[in-house]
Amino acid sequence: MTTQDLQVDDNMVVTLAYKLFLDDDTLIDSSDEYGPLEYLHGYNQIIPGLERAVSGLKKDDRIEVLIPPEDAYGARFEDSFESVPLDVFPDDIELEIGMELELIDSESNEELVAYIYDISDEAVLIDFNHPLAGEDLFFEIRVLDIRPATADELAHGHVHNEDEHKH
Numbered sequence: 001m002t003t004q005d006l007q008v009d010d011n012m013v014v015t016l017a018y019k020l021f022l023d024d025d026t027l028i029d030s031s032d033e034y035g036p037l038e039y040l041h042g043y044n045q046i047i048p049g050l051e052r053a054v055s056g057l058k059k060d061d062r063i064e065v066l067i068p069p070e071d072a073y074g075a076r077f078e079d080s081f082e083s084v085p086l087d088v089f090p091d092d093i094e095l096e097i098g099m100e101l102e103l104i105d106s107e108s109n110e111e112l113v114a115y116i117y118d119i120s121d122e123a124v125l126i127d128f129n130h131p132l133a134g135e136d137l138f139f140e141i142r143v144l145d146i147r148p149a150t151a152d153e154l155a156h157g158h159v160h161n162e163d164e165h166k167h
């Protein structure tokens with residue numbers, strides 16, 4: 001079996017070139033800028049709509065796909081904002097609009113990801129929606145490579161690179 005015969009399927013390591021556009025044709029993310037996306041297929045490492053769309057593709061296949069919010073980052077909730085006093089944040093962090101924050105919920109102890117929506121003199125408005133929640137996402141995809149995952153990768157549930165192996 002050669003690489004050309006392989007199809008994107010569960011337990012395959014897949015490398016994709018991609019461009020991501022919003023409804024209004026704004027390019028917001030691309031492999032030209034951030035490098036190809038390499039992930040382990042079937043492990044929910046990419047949004048469900050994209051995982052489904054590339055399933056069964058072969059090396060060098062190209063697709064264009066429109067993914068609605070329910071198959072991407074979910075609906076946007078208007079009540080998931082919270083105002084946090086500025087002095088809660090450590091002095092040495094430079095706060096910026098759009099910055100991702102990792103927070104621990106004091107009741108459930110769960111780790112939450114939130115984003116800075118606005119900054120005033122006294123407070124930071126935090127948005128618990130993903131920045132792409134509620135957005136239709138338009139992807140242009142090309143399959144650069146497909147290979148079977150190693151036993152180690154399957155046991156860990158992620159891709160191992162030679163130069164980068166974070167846990």
Ligand SMILES: [Zn+2]
Binds near residue numbers: 160167
């Ligand atoms: Zn690992």
